[in-house]
Amino acid sequence: MKGLIIKDLINMSKSIKIVLALAVFYGVMAFSTENPSGFASIILLVLAMSMLSTYTYDEMANWDIYALTLPISRDNIIQAKYIFMIIISLLGFILNGLTLILINWLTKASGVFDGLVYVAYGTAIVIWFYSIIIPVITKVGITKARLYIVLFYTIPFLSGTFIFKQIKKLQPEPPEGLVKFLEILIRNVDTIIPILTIVLLGISYYISVMIYRKKQF
Amino acid sequence: MVANTQKNAIEVDNITIRYDDFTLDKVSFNVPSGSIMGFVGENGAGKTTTIKAILDLIRTEEGSIRIWGKPSKNLHKDLKAMIGVVFDGSNLHENLTVDNVNFIMSDIYPNWRPKVFYNYVEKLKLPKNKKFKEFSRGMKMKLSIAIALSHDSKLLILDEATSGLDPMIRDEILDIFMEFIQDEEHTIFFSTHIISDIEKIADYVTFIHDGKIVFSESKDELIYNxxxxxxxxxxxxxxxxxxxxxxxxxxxxxxxxxxxxxxxxxxxxxxxxxxxxxxxxxxxxxxxxxxx
Incomplete structure (x- = not known):
């Protein structure tokens, strides 16, 4: 299974120049504006794209059909993707964390710890994104999944915005119950996010394994 | 070792797979250990479907497949490690180099032999530093075969591995197969529609036509009869x-x-x-x- 992760890392490393160029460019931007959030978003986005590109490489090479003849199980192939995804997410966290620390150190700003917490939240959200999309890719392949990615993330966002506006017109003040619920969520965000991440990851992995075990090639 | 004691390396017994426009119909044949079996038939006859079934890539509706006496479904990793597979076309990533492949495979195959692999790379004149996308089709096939032979394989399963190659390269590859089969524990099962390849190296011939096995016999007996x-x-x-x-x-x-x-x-x-x-x-x- 280690070989599968190495394969993805080698493939990803081939596009590392682009990642590094973007990191330097947005790093300079972050430093000049003293605002690392833009940099963090770009790094997370680029890494997310790198993760998806490993699926593209696999599909282009028709890799899975060959991989299944190697001394590895179907479950191993899925496990390798999830481990790789966690490595990528941690890499994003480390890169963003280091940039934040560097900017704070250079600008002598305070609040490094708070910043790192936000970076961790961002990383968790990236893991949620992967957790939703990996079972979809496993089921339909990356080419079709790209379309679903767009649908999954734009339709709920656009329709949510529209519905929210309509509700706001009808009821300018949010209901008290909802406000209280959100307050509880915010107060316990440090507990909720890690638990939600682990639960989502677990469900996502289980679904992907089930899909892949039945997949025909 | 299991592989040594079995009379047949592969036993395909009465397998049926139905698609909308094609049926693999009660296919049965055995590949005797220590032999080369050519699996031949026109395009669309069911060769690749059968090979996919043997490799547990597709489900069969009926029948069973055994490799060295064990069900091919969820075959144990130790047995899979002794099987080298080459498909028509390459299944390796375009960005990879020979060194990358060696690095990856050494972590996948417990029995990977880097020295053997690089010997084949030298012998087959494969460039070490070029990316796979710069390889010709012949070079890609040769690299796939080098991989299949570099982990103490006892069984080679090849799906149209020599198709689309020029006669010189095909001959070179057939010579490698002949060298491989000198060890009596080794077995080759290869599909092709190039009959001259079968005539040159196969001990047995299985002929599939329109999803059905027409015959599965010793080549010499077939010619003699x-x-x-x-x-x-x-x-x-x-x-x-x-x-x-x-x-x-x-x-x-x-x-x-x-x-x-x-x-x-x-x-x-x-x-x-x-x-x-x-x-x-x-x-x-x-x-x-x-x-x-």
Whole structure:
């Protein structure tokens, strides 16, 4: 299974120049504006794209059909993707964390710890994104999944915005119950996010394994 | 070791797979250990489907497949590590180099032999630093074969590995297979539609036509048991139909393919069957039948 992760890392490393160029460019931007959030978003986005590109490489090479003849199980192939995804997410966290620390150190700003917490939240959200999309890719392949990615993330966002506006017109003040619920969520965000991440990851992995075990090639 | 003790490396028993437009129909054959079996048939006959079923890439609706006596479904990793597989076309990522492949495979195969791999790379004149996308089709196939041979494989399963290659490279690859099979524990099962490859290296031939196995026999016996009788058109009627495999007629006369040549010779002194080839036998069986 280690070989599968190495394969993805080698493939990803081939596009590392682009990642590094973007990191330097947005790093300079972050430093000049003293605002690392833009940099963090770009790094997370680029890494997310790198993760998806490993699926593209696999599909282009028709890799899975060959991989299944190697001394590895179907479950191993899925496990390798999830481990790789966690490595990528941690890499994003480390890169963003280091940039934040560097900017704070250079600008002598305070609040490094708070910043790192936000970076961790961002990383968790990236893991949620992967957790939703990996079972979809496993089921339909990356080419079709790209379309679903767009649908999954734009339709709920656009329709949510529209519905929210309509509700706001009808009821300018949010209901008290909802406000209280959100307050509880915010107060316990440090507990909720890690638990939600682990639960989502677990469900996502289980679904992907089930899909892949039945997949025909 | 399991692989050594089994009479057959692969046993395919009565497998059926149905698609909307194609059915692999009750396919059965055995690949004897220590032999080369050519799996031949026209495009779309069911060769790749059968190989995919053997490799547990697709589900079978009926029947069973055993590799070294073990069900091919969820075959143990130790046994999978002894099987080298090469598909038509390359399945390696375009960005990779020979060194990358060695690095990756050494972490996948517990029995990976880097020295053997690089020996093949040298022998097959494969560039070490070029990316895979810069390789020609022949080079890609040679690299895939080098991988398949670099982990103490005892069974090679090849799906159209020599198709689309020029005769020189094909010959080079067939020589490698011949070298591999010198070890009596080794077995090769390869599909192809190039009959000359079968004639050159196969011990056994399995012929699939329209999703059904037409025959699965020793190549020598097949050639020995069949013969061609060149005769006049009007003489065709005189030949006992039980022996006829197929007939081909032209303006100049007819040619009749017969089976059980020895028995035929004992019973018919009038006609003298001539030696035939695998290609002829298959052509007569797949086409000639209709004209009998």
């Amino acid at each position: 069949h013969g061609i009788i060149p005769c006049r058109k009007e003489d065709v009627q005189k030949i006992d139909k039980r022996f006829i495999v197929g007939t081909r007629q032209s303006n100049y006369g007819a040619e009749v393919m017969i089976r059980n040549v020895d028995e035929f010779k004992r019973k018919n002194r009038e006609f003298i069957p001539e030696r035939t080839s695998i290609e002829e036998i298959m052509l007569y069986i797949s086409r000639g039948k209709e004209s009998v």
